[in-house]
Amino acid sequence: MKLELQGITKQFPGVLANDxxxxxxxxxxxxGLLGENGAGKTTLMNILSGLYRPDxxxxxxxxxxxxxxxxxxxxxxxxxxxxQHFMLVPVFDVTESVVLGSEPTKGPLGSFDRxxxxxxxxxxxxxxxxxxxxxxxxxxxxxxVRQRVEILKALYRKSEIxxxxxxxxxxxxxxxxxxxxxxxxxxxxxxxxxxxxxxxxEVIAVADKITVLRRGTVAGETTPAAATAASLAxxxxxxxxxxxxxxxxxxxxxxxxxxxxxxxxxDAGAIAVDRATFEVRSGEILAIAGVQGNGQTELVxxxxxxxxxxxxxxxxxxxxxxxxxxxxxxxxxVAHIPEDRNRDGMxxxxxxxxxxxxxxxxxxxxxxxxxxxxxxxxxxxEKAVKDFDVxxxxxxxxxxxxxxxxxxxxxxxxxxxxxxxxxxxxxxTRGLDVGSIEYIHRRIVEQRxxxxxxxIVSTELDEVLALGDRVAVMYEGRIVGILDAxxxxxxxxxxxxxxxxx
Amino acid sequence: MNRIGAxxxxxxxPALSIFVALFIGALFIIFTDVEVLGRLLSDPIGxxxxxxxxxxxxxxxxxxxxxxxxxxxxxxxxxxxxxxxxARALRPIVxxxxxxxxxxxxxxxxxxxxxxxxxxxxxxxxxxxxxxGGTLAxxxxxxxxxxxxxxxxxxMIFGLIGGALWAFIPGFLKARVGAxxxxxxxxxxxxxxxFVFFLVSNFEFIQKPPRIQPVSKxxxxxxxxxxxxxxxxxxxxxxxxxxxxxxxxxxxFLFRSTRGFELRTAGLxxxxxxxxxxxxxxxxxxxxxxSGAISGLGGALVAVGxxxxxxxxxxGSVGFTAIAIALVGGTRPSGVVATxxxxxxxxxxxxxxxxxxxxxxxxxxFIQALVIAFIAAPELTLGIIKxxxxxRSKSVTK
Numbered sequence: 001m002k003l004e005l006q007g008i009t010k011q012f013p014g015v016l017a018n019d020x021x022x023x024x025x026x027x028x029x030x031x032g033l034l035g036e037n038g039a040g041k042t043t044l045m046n047i048l049s050g051l052y053r054p055d056x057x058x059x060x061x062x063x064x065x066x067x068x069x070x071x072x073x074x075x076x077x078x079x080x081x082x083x084q085h086f087m088l089v090p091v092f093d094v095t096e097s098v099v100l101g102s103e104p105t106k107g108p109l110g111s112f113d114r115x116x117x118x119x120x121x122x123x124x125x126x127x128x129x130x131x132x133x134x135x136x137x138x139x140x141x142x143x144x145v146r147q148r149v150e151i152l153k154a155l156y157r158k159s160e161i162x163x164x165x166x167x168x169x170x171x172x173x174x175x176x177x178x179x180x181x182x183x184x185x186x187x188x189x190x191x192x193x194x195x196x197x198x199x200x201x202e203v204i205a206v207a208d209k210i211t212v213l214r215r216g217t218v219a220g221e222t223t224p225a226a227a228t229a230a231s232l233a234x235x236x237x238x239x240x241x242x243x244x245x246x247x248x249x250x251x252x253x254x255x256x257x258x259x260x261x262x263x264x265x266x267d268a269g270a271i272a273v274d275r276a277t278f279e280v281r282s283g284e285i286l287a288i289a290g291v292q293g294n295g296q297t298e299l300v301x302x303x304x305x306x307x308x309x310x311x312x313x314x315x316x317x318x319x320x321x322x323x324x325x326x327x328x329x330x331x332x333x334v335a336h337i338p339e340d341r342n343r344d345g346m347x348x349x350x351x352x353x354x355x356x357x358x359x360x361x362x363x364x365x366x367x368x369x370x371x372x373x374x375x376x377x378x379x380x381x382e383k384a385v386k387d388f389d390v391x392x393x394x395x396x397x398x399x400x401x402x403x404x405x406x407x408x409x410x411x412x413x414x415x416x417x418x419x420x421x422x423x424x425x426x427x428x429t430r431g432l433d434v435g436s437i438e439y440i441h442r443r444i445v446e447q448r449x450x451x452x453x454x455x456i457v458s459t460e461l462d463e464v465l466a467l468g469d470r471v472a473v474m475y476e477g478r479i480v481g482i483l484d485a486x487x488x489x490x491x492x493x494x495x496x497x498x499x500x501x502x
Numbered sequence: 503m504n505r506i507g508a509x510x511x512x513x514x515x516p517a518l519s520i521f522v523a524l525f526i527g528a529l530f531i532i533f534t535d536v537e538v539l540g541r542l543l544s545d546p547i548g549x550x551x552x553x554x555x556x557x558x559x560x561x562x563x564x565x566x567x568x569x570x571x572x573x574x575x576x577x578x579x580x581x582x583x584x585x586x587x588x589a590r591a592l593r594p595i596v597x598x599x600x601x602x603x604x605x606x607x608x609x610x611x612x613x614x615x616x617x618x619x620x621x622x623x624x625x626x627x628x629x630x631x632x633x634x635g636g637t638l639a640x641x642x643x644x645x646x647x648x649x650x651x652x653x654x655x656x657x658m659i660f661g662l663i664g665g666a667l668w669a670f671i672p673g674f675l676k677a678r679v680g681a682x683x684x685x686x687x688x689x690x691x692x693x694x695x696x697f698v699f700f701l702v703s704n705f706e707f708i709q710k711p712p713r714i715q716p717v718s719k720x721x722x723x724x725x726x727x728x729x730x731x732x733x734x735x736x737x738x739x740x741x742x743x744x745x746x747x748x749x750x751x752x753x754x755f756l757f758r759s760t761r762g763f764e765l766r767t768a769g770l771x772x773x774x775x776x777x778x779x780x781x782x783x784x785x786x787x788x789x790x791x792x793s794g795a796i797s798g799l800g801g802a803l804v805a806v807g808x809x810x811x812x813x814x815x816x817x818g819s820v821g822f823t824a825i826a827i828a829l830v831g832g833t834r835p836s837g838v839v840a841t842x843x844x845x846x847x848x849x850x851x852x853x854x855x856x857x858x859x860x861x862x863x864x865x866x867x868f869i870q871a872l873v874i875a876f877i878a879a880p881e882l883t884l885g886i887i888k889x890x891x892x893x894r895s896k897s898v899t900k
Contacts, residue, residue, distance in 0.1 A: 306776060327779025336777070344777040349770045358767070359778035367760040374758075 001062050001078055001160040002026050003192055008057035010043055017043040019216040020057070023194075025161070030183060030193045032207030032224075034200070036236055036433045037404065039213040041196050045163055049081050050074035061161075080154025084166040086146050090139035094132050095121045098152045124155055129185045143291070144175035151182065155191075162186060163194045168202055172291050173461060173494030180206045198236075199462070200229040212236055237434045252469070253282040256422050256453035257303070262312035264295070264302040272298035274477035275312065280422065280453040285444070287456045287468030288479075289493050295477035296457045297339055300426045303455075304336045305329045306344075317421060330359055333421030335447075337411060337428045339457070341404075345411045348400035352392055353381040355399045356414050380417070388413040389439065405436025412443055423447050423454040429463060441467060461493060475499040516830045516837070519876035520844065527869040528557040531861060560859045567854025568847035570594040589735045594850065596736045600808055602846025604629065606745040607800020608824035609842050610752050611665070611793045613833040615683075617756060618789035619769035624672060624687025626821025627694035628665040628794040629801035634698060635664025636802025637718055637812040641708060644724030653725045657806050658744070658799055665798015666791045668694060673790025677783035683790075691821060699814040708812070718812035727807035741803040746839065748796060753835040755792070765789050797824075819867070823849075826874045845870065 003025050010018040018040045025031040035041045046052045048059065050068030058065050061077060068074040088097050099117045106113040121134045130148045138146060147167060154162055164183070168176040183193055183206055197203060203210050204224045212219045212235040220235045234240055257280040266272035272295045280286045290296055301307035303314065305326040313320060316332055330336070338344035346355045357366050357377055366377050381395045388409045392402055399407055408428070415423070425444060429437040444467065448454045458464050464471055471488040473481050473496035481496045532538055532553030541549035566572075570591055578584065578591035608625040615622035639660035643653045672686035702709050703716040710719045727739040756762040768775040768785040776782060805812050827845055831837030852866040 304777075305779075325779055326777060330779060338777060343771075343773045345774065347767050347771045347774045350767070354763070358774065361760060361763055370761065371759050372763060 001192060003079075003161050003194075004060040004063075005044070005048065006058050006060065008044060008047060008054045008059075010047060010052060010054050012043075016216050018047070018054070018057075021213065021216070021218055022057075023211050023218070025192045025194055027160075027192055028187050028190050030187050030195055030206055030208045032203030032210040033194055033196045033213065034198065034203050034210060034232060034236060035213035035219075036198055037431055038215075038433070039236075040216040041213055042165070043216075044213070045081070045165060045194075045196065048074065048079060048163065075157055075159070078158060078160040079163065080157060080159025080161065081163045082147065082150045082154060082165065082167060084169055086143075086150055088138045088146060088149060091137065093135050093137050094141075094149055094152075095134045097138055097149050098124075098156050100153075102157060120156070121152065124152060128152075128155060128182070128189065130182060142175075143170045144172070144178065147171070147179065148182070151186075155186075160190070161192045161194070163196070165196045166198070167195070168197065168199065169459075170292060172497040173490055174498050176202070200232045200236075201462075203232070204229065214238055233434060252284045253451070255279040255281045256317055257455065258315040258318075259303070260313050260315070262299075262302065262314055263310045264298045264307060265310050266298055271310075272477055273302065276474075276477075276479050277312075278472055278479055278482060280455050282421075282451050282453050283448060284469040285448050285454040285456060285467050286470050286472060286482075287458060287464040288472045288474055289461060289464040289468075289497055290457075290459065290474035291497055292459045294474045296426070296459075296474055299474070300336075300339060300424055300457055303329075303424055304334065304338075327359070327362075330418070333419050335415035335418065335420045335423045335425075335452075337408075337415055337423070337425040339426035339430075341408055341411055346399050346407060349398060351396045352385065352390070352399050352402070352410055353377050353395045355410055356381045356384055356395075356417075358414060360414070360418065384410075384413040384417060388443075403433075405432045405439075408432060408436060408440060412440055416443065416447065420447055420452045423452055424457075425454070426457045427459065428456065429458075429460070461490065461497075464488075464493065465490065473497055515877060515880045516832070516841065519830065519873045522876055523869045523872035524561070526872055527865060528561065530868065531557040531560050531865070556859070560855050560861050560865075563855040563858045564848070564851040566851070567594055568598050568851030585733055589733050592731075592733070592736060594854070596731065596738050598847045598850040599742060599843070600738055600846075601849045602842045603741045603745050603808070604800050604804045604820045605824055605827055605842035605845055606742075606839055607748065607803075608797045608820050609827035609831065609838040610745075610748055610835060611795075611797035611800070612824055613828040613831070613835070613838055614752060614756070614765070614796065615669075615789050615793040616828055616833045617769045618765040618785055619772060620673075620676070620786060620789055620793075621684050622669065622672070622687055622790065622793050623684060623821065623825060624669065624690050624794075625797050625824045626817035627687065627691035628668045628797035629820055630691075630694040630698060630817045631668040631794075632661035632665035632798025632801030633805035633812055633816050634694075634701065634801075635660035635662075635798060636806045637708070637721060639802070640721050640725040640806050641719065644721075650725070654727060654740075657725055657802050661798045661800075661802020662795040663798070665801060666795040668798070669790040669794020670787065673787045673794075676790075677786040691817075695814045695817070698812060698816065702812060702814070710811070716814060720810055721806050721812070722810045725806050727803065737808065739803075739807045741800075741807045744799070744803060748799065749835040749839050752796070756835075761788060823870060826870055826877075830873060830877050 006022045008018050008021045021040065021044055023031065023033065033041055043052065047054050050071040050073055060066065066077055068077065095118045098121050104113040104116040104120065105111060118134050125132055130152055132145055132148050132152065138149065167179060171179060183195065187193055195203065195206060204227060207224055210222050210224065210227060212232065214236060259276055259278050261275045261277055262273060263271060263275055264273035276299060278286065288296060298307060302309050305324050321329060321332060347358065361367060361372065366373055378395060385392060385395055390406050390409045390413065392406060399410060423444060428440055428444065444454060456467055465488060468488065469485050471483045471485065471493055472479050473493060475497065476499060480499065480501050483492065535553055535556055538549045538553040575591040578587040581587045608629050611628065612622050612625045636657045639657045640653065643656045668690060671690060672683045675681035675686055676683045699716055702718050706713065708718050710717050727741065729737065729739050730743060731738050756766060764780045764785055765788065767778065767780060768782060772782060775785065805816060809816065823845060827838055827841045831841040848866050848869065852863045855861055856863045
């Protein structure tokens, strides 16, 4: 089937999310849809899947105009969505998951015909080269396989247009490569694929043609042959972008953070970090790579005083801080950029100034005889907002109304406002636009250059490789390898992320 | 200009809620009237006009009861300072303010807890225990044992302590073992009322002679709170002044003090409070202590000053009305005071409505409940009346 979206416009209060966007994808073709957060990709896909209705513009399938009043109509028209967050029931097996909602039935009571269902799933997975065990429970499957189940679900519903929303976000590089193989296979058998991402290399690797969105409009169309990562980034951002972080060689000095055989439990009481041992030295960036959910969150929480350390010990500048509270650790010179800025990093409903002093409000410079010194707070915040280029109408603006990039700048400004000996940054650029990513990376490298030790935890391999002087990889709670930057190739790190220790 | 706009924006939902609730209340008055219902089929127009007339009579009685009768006020103005006439003219509005005093205190008290993210619905119990403290202080130190000003101060201090102690229990339990404050505070409300019953029926020192009824001695014999109006028969005492000062103090505490900053952070985002190194347990206990102390202060002042007697039912429906007030007022001290005054008007006006129109005072509880429901669902409220000034725009800064 050929899908055409023509002149799609969607206005939300105060935001023109889609402004006369036209895209098209042919039978057997892979369209890479590239754009930053907020460029309008999600709105466009929600229109395509029947969740929103466009203010104007049309959707055509094989030349005939269609309108979708709800997602069911879009599915019936042959459009299948694979969302970034999987919609699977953990206790179901693969067969049940795939057929759920349109199960084959038998008998007068319409009972579930498991035999037929299983046969259909087996046939479908054979036909498209999507290898899954039809009897495996979803909860026992790795993420990459769960994604295949999602794709099977769409194919089972006879989707001829498959939309994949940020499909590689949760995958290791090897799993991503396998996904690309699947996509190529589907295209070959006639499916039209829309591949949504913000990762430049991926569209170049898998797409037949590329459409770039910027601020709700089509910023350009190109093909992988004609495009380079740099040209795509420029199209996406609207100006030239530095893709690599420029940095001098690090002058590595004494160890600041020494972690020795540290184990940490998760909320369920199971071991999340298993005898991790590493050190971070003054003037270097240690980047911890790993697929999400391999203990990185618990590792960072333990190092910042938010989670007890079960065994092992941690030294900060040769002093033990295993029992430290977040405040003691912060005043010892640790800056913490938390993984989930919405949950931990800021207080929505409070102003930028209040968020700026979130963990320093008790210091004598801001608090006198139990009262907040509003003048001093305003002066310090004004300066920080200027220094860190936070775009805001005023420091008394609710932080919730800022863009993600500006929110993160406030957090980074706050954390770097103290005397910093160690930076612990978890997913410091998740969900940010390219401009903000560039900026925050530069600030982190600055800290390293001025002699701080930096520990970065990231699931984005590009970020790990761009920033790390050394790269450690976490897999199932263990540090499975630590490589120098020169040895840390995409392949080696990728294999380690998948738990394969060569 | 922006500031005024923002202020008007904050007032929009509460004001609309009260308005819509009154409107629906009027519909209820019309369609629960037996006479209206009886004629509705045979003579719909006549029935409806009768109903509308009844509703108008009811609400005008409500207004006169709340604010005063224009006729009486006119007479008083013309009388050239006749104290009797002035007292009659001003009594409704003064009594409305008197009715709002306990609401201000408990409203402020629960607001401090709400701001910290603790659903303290034990305002009634804390108020009652404050009344116990104030009563005991009056009985022990009043009646000339200590000079009057000192006795009054002791009444207030005992009230603060009574309320704070009662709130400490659920605060401590929540901080230490994670007990839900919703459950513990409700239970403590009952225990407080029963505790008063125990006190006023078992101790000669407390119970009113001849010890038949479960009420305390007349407290005005022991401590008399000074009135603040030149007309003696109008019973507005220093309680309202203390209430307003408390509102200022709460505002100062929440928005200017370091501790207040911690409490607000905990209330808005407990994870971020932990991340910032703020002690969650101490925030909970501090908030509950302050919350209970304020309600307790109100209990003491009202028991000694206005009611002049301690009885098991002293809190009445104050606890739950105060929760509504805290929510309607956006847990902002100024909002709480304003809302408490409006609810005081409704309450006192409602009693006159009941007398003159036989519409039960429960009608007002119904209206109050509607106000809460509308506040809890702002989108619904805004949807009912599409305000042309409402621009629901998201501010996005890039």
